[in-house]
Structure formats: C-alpha cells, structure tokens
Amino acid sequence: MRFLLVDPPHKIWTILRAWTPSPGCLQLLAYLEREQFDIEYMDCTLNENPWRDLEEKIRKEKPDVVGISVICTAFIYDGMNAANLIKAANPKTIIIMGGEHPSFMAEETLRDCPAIDYICVGEGEVTLTEFLRSLEKKEDLSKVLGLAYLDDRGKFIYTGDRPFIENLDALPIPAYHLAKMEHPFITLPSEGERGLVVNFSRGCLWDCTFCSESAFYKRTWRRRSPKLIADELELLKEKYKRDIFYVGDNTFNVVREQGIGFIEEMLKRKTNQHFWLQSRADLILRDEDLLDGFREAGVYQFMMGLEYHSDVVLKDIKKRHTVVQAIQAMELLKKHKLMVMATLLIGHWNETEKDRNDFFKFFGKYVDHFGLNLITPLPGTPFFQQMKALGRIKDWDYRNYDYLHAVMSAKEVDDLEQLNLIYRDIMRRYYWRPREMLKIFSPNPILRHHHRYYITKVAFNIMMHEIFGTPIWVQPNYQEYKDYLVERGEALSKELMALAK
Ligand code: B12
C-alpha cells in the first residue's frame, strides 16, 4: 500500500515570505515510517509548478492512498482542489484529509467536495495507521475511531472520538529527512535560512473563545519531555544547520517543570540555539524567576496573546488575564532583556475609534513585535457559534479566515472593506513611527534584522505599491487552481475540463 502525504498548493506565509514544513505532517510521516508503511511526502508549496507537478505525480506513480493536510481554515479550498485534481488524475486513489478545519467541519467538507473519501477527525498518527492497515486488510473501516465519511446512501458517518495519544514522548522525531530542508522558502522571516518552526506540545488548558487550538485538543495539554526536545534540536543543528526557532507550541510553559527542564537541557548541551517561545501573561509572571534562565538558554523573545487593552473585552473572550497582568508581563520581559511580541485582536463588536487609538497607544508603548490580527470566527470555536447565532458573520469565503481579513462587521463599522482599511492603517501607523524605524539600528541583532527585513521588504513594497502602483510581491510559484485548469486549455482531460467549468 503506497501512501502519499500532500501539503496542497497554497500561498506561503503571505506578507512575510517564509514557509516551513508542517510539523504535523512531519510527525505523521515519522510515525508511519516507524510502522513500516511505504510513504512519500509532497509539500506542493515548494514546487515550481505545484498543480502540474501534483497531477503528474499522481498519474505516474499512482499512490493507493493520498492524505491531504489542511491545518488552516484559510487553506480548505486549496485542499479540496487538490482532492479534485488527484481524483481526476487517478479515480482509484483513496483520499483522506486531516487537520483542524476538516475535523471541525467534517460533514460540510465531505459534502462540498465528493472527491474526499474520508476525513481524519482530530490527532492523526494512530487513526491514519489504523486506517491504512484496515484498508490493506480490507477490514471494516467503521471500526476505526476518528474517521468521518459519507456512506453509500450519502449518510454522514462519524466513527467516534479517537482518544489523544497519552505520551508524546512515544512519538518519533519528525521526519525532517523527508522534507526539502534546503529549499529557499524554508526560512523564518527575519531570521533567514537558519530559522525553522518546530512543535513540542499539543493543546492548551485555557479556553479563549476564539481559539481553535484549545477547541481541537479539547482543552488538554501534553508535552514532549525536555530531553527529547533537546535531542531534536541537536539533530536540527548538526544535520540541517538550524539554530533559530519559532516554537509553535501554543503555551510553552503550562507547567513550570517544562521551562525548568528546557533551560537545564539547553544549558547542558550548549548548542547555542535561539528560540522564540509562546506563552501567557500570567505564566510569565508566575515564572519570573526563570526568565534569566530562559534567556541564557537561548530564548530571545516571548510571544503572548495579549489581544486587547481592555478588561471588558478580555473577559468577553475569556482570555483569563487582566490588563494589569499584561503590563507587568511586558515590563518583566523587558527587565530580563527578552523581546516582547504581542498577538493582538482588533475588530471587536463594540469597538470605537477611540478604543482603537487607546489600543494603539497602549501596545505601541511596550511591544517589540506587533502581531496585529482581526478577530476571526474560526469554525470549531465557541466564538464561531456565538457570531453565527448573532448573524454577525458577513463573509463565508473561508480563504479570508486568516486573521488578516475582516469577515464580521462591528457595531460601528458595517462594511468589511472599511475594517480592512482600519487594520492596514493601524499597521502602517505602527511601522512608520520614528521609534520603529530606529529599530533598524538596534544593538539587538534579531530586532535589527526583523525591522530591516520588514521595512525594506514588506513595508517598502507596500509603500511603492500605494504611491507608484508597483506590484505587491507575488510568490513566484503560486498559481490559482482555476488558472492552472485554464492554462491547460486543450490538453485538459475531460474530467478536469468538467471541473474547470
Ligand atoms: C506551523 C504553523 C504554521 C506554518 C505553516 C506550516 C505548514 N506547512 O502548513 C506557518 C508559520 C507558515 C504558519 C502560517 C500561518 N498560520 Co499557522 N500554525 C502553525 C502552528 C504553529 C503549528 C501547526 C502544527 O504543526 N501543529 C502540531 C501538529 C501536531 O498538529 P496539526 O498540524 O494539527 O496536525 C495534526 C492533526 O491535525 C492531524 N492532521 C493534520 N494533517 C493531516 C493530514 C492527514 C491525511 C491526516 C490523516 C491527519 C492530519 O494529524 C496531525 C498530527 O496529529 C499552528 C499552531 C499550533 N500550535 O498547532 C498554527 C496554526 C495552524 N496557524 C494558524 C494560522 C491562522 C496561520 C496563518 C493564517 C497566520 C497568518 N495570519 O499569517 C498563516 C497562514 C500561512 C500563509 N500561507 O500565509 C492557525 C490556524 C487556525 C485555523 N483553524 O485556521 C493555527 C492553529 C494557530 C492559531 N491558533 O491561530 N503556520
């Protein structure tokens, strides 16, 4: 049984022009490899002609089963298009899709895209293994937990929740050897080719209403032990020359032991690697005594979801920290010479212009990296249910569910385009402040690089576009699926032509 895992063609990290092999895909591959399946990986994002290459691969190699990974709601149509293309290229292929969005919206996804045969709901390693084994042995798939599909009569079947893997240490090191680690897109925005995204824990114990991660992992948290984390990091340094990491764990130090263990391991191994971790304001305060240790172990920045400057809003989204805690956490990080990155949410229902100005002043004062987002009702979250019930969702095109586009109106701003302009305006005001510009001369090399990168590549490109109409940077290998179909013209197979219409 030959299995191909596909990260479908889609845009890379749009504004920042970086990409990373999906840690989830690499973990799935390593697991299947250990189970001795015949596997292959295709991260289409890195192909010169992603749709054509995918189609050719399916036609030539005819894998028995193709898995498609869709980790962001914004990529769901890319995943569906890939499924359509694969099915048209070889109708015998069995297609299984996995990831957050299809897990939450399994029935909708299956009905919208009949080319998808199965959806893996939730964590993938064990479900996919059992699924492939059952296919091999022609066993009853309804016994495999965590699967969703439509039966012969079109009835939606869900086989039931798959329990989470108890011990993440039982998982092998992600299959980096199957990724194109040398590809020029595999970088971090300002940190360049030394950078990579890694992931060492799953879930989060909090329940912020807008958060799809907490919903996906049902408010649980599991971690890999610091020793295994350090083993993986050492491998990445030795074999792949990676020494700067964005650690994608939602909340790195849920328990103090994780931070303590990480610091001890990194100090012991002396690999001289650097990290940007994610945490919460209240945990930064709890772990104040560890902050110097984190820095000495190579951590240069903490990213916190501080979201907003008002306790009313924080309470409403169940953030479970206060504005005072946010200030204290930012001050503490600065005191311990750690950079502050804040992810922030604007576009709340009751928000006024004054609120936005206060917001700007509040965060402008403290943060080194400004992660501005528009609040988005991600399917699967309580916030999505709430907003849907209130009829506030105005845009149902999932491509826009990327935190960068408004999809809901606010009380005072009904027009989504207006909200998008407000978003861009705040970004522009933030980055063009003299104080921000001066960061390009900062003695801190990471801050200096980030700002040089952002200002010379991103902001400059946007400014030239706005003043002179020069084109905004376009990812050289990105192609809309429909353009691919049209480009194929006469040569298009009958099935593809039908799809193109
Ligand atoms: C790595 C990562 C990225 C990488 C992308 C890597 C890639 N190749 O896709 C980068 C840094 C580029 C990125 C960018 C973005 N990301 Co991102 N990212 C992550 C991150 C940190 C880790 C994902 C991960 O690997 N998790 C660990 C693994 C174990 O979980 P998993 O991926 O869900 O995979 C498991 C299951 O889902 C399942 N599974 C997954 N695929 C498949 C396939 C099959 C066949 C099967 C059977 C099972 C299966 O099995 C896996 C193993 O158990 C998550 C946050 C997080 N901690 O998860 C956010 C996250 C996925 N990103 C998110 C977002 C919003 C974005 C951006 C849109 C942000 C932005 N505004 O720019 C951009 C979009 C990219 C773009 N094109 O512009 C959101 C998605 C929310 C949503 N529901 O839509 C997340 C959840 C963060 C968050 N909480 O907001 N991201």
Ligand code: SF4
């Ligand atoms: S603290 Fe962060 S990861 Fe945890 S539920 Fe809230 S937003 Fe999600």
